Amino acid sequence: MTEKEAIIARHSVRQYLEKPIEEKIIEELNDFIRGCNREGGTHLQLVVNEPKAFASGMAKYGKFSGVSNYIAVVGKRGDDVKLGYYGEKVVIRAQMLGLNTCWVGLSFSKQPDAYHVFEGEKLFCVIALGYGANQGVQHKLRPIEDYAEVNGTMPEWFRQGMEAAMLAPTAVNQQKFKFVLHEGNKVEAKSRFSLIGYAKLDLGIVMYDFEVGAGKENFSYLCEK
Secondary structure, three states, rough: OHHHHHHHHHEEEEEEEEOOOOOHHHHHHHHHHHHHHHHHOOOOOOOOOOOHHHOHHHHOOOOOEOOOEEEEEEEEOOHHHHHHHHHHHHHHHHHHHHHHHHHEEEOOOOOHHHOOOOOEEEEEEEEEEEEEEOOOOOOOOOHHOEEEEOOOOHHHHHHHHHHHHHHHHOOHHOOOOOEEHHHHHEEEEEEEHHHHHHHOOOOOHHHHHHHHHHHHHEEEEEOOO
């Protein structure tokens, strides 16, 4: 499975089977996470066999069940976009490894002993991980043109990037983002105001999916991730 195929196949999953993740896959995912942390200066951490975070009433209210593995999205304060980008990179790799995922902002209880949060850092959210009881469903797709700004004809690579970005998970499917194509194939990714928050984190998520769909060789971002 390619990254593009994984973006299409990935849907948010809230119910999981009580099936442990194989040690080989855990090792491969941990190696990948370490690489992301080195590259991005993030502090993402894989937590396995820890059911307490999703045993609370909040998790049940969020319709989560069977979750005992997750990724703790930890990083420096203000690094929302960067954490969304690298967190989504891990999510897509997990999909390629046959796992299901779901970004979770509120429907879990913090377990400080399960991961490390250093001074100057915070836990932004977690990503539920495991073998889904189902494969989830595609969220409603909106017109690309509502989220893109291009002078003239939209290049095919940009359209493919937008198609991938529209598939990306965002908080309650709010999709508070916009991609602007500038001269010289420079792309500006902007977040829009959100009453519920998470817009900056979401922006990082969609930036990664856009990059995969468009092909990083075809453009460069004006904003830093």
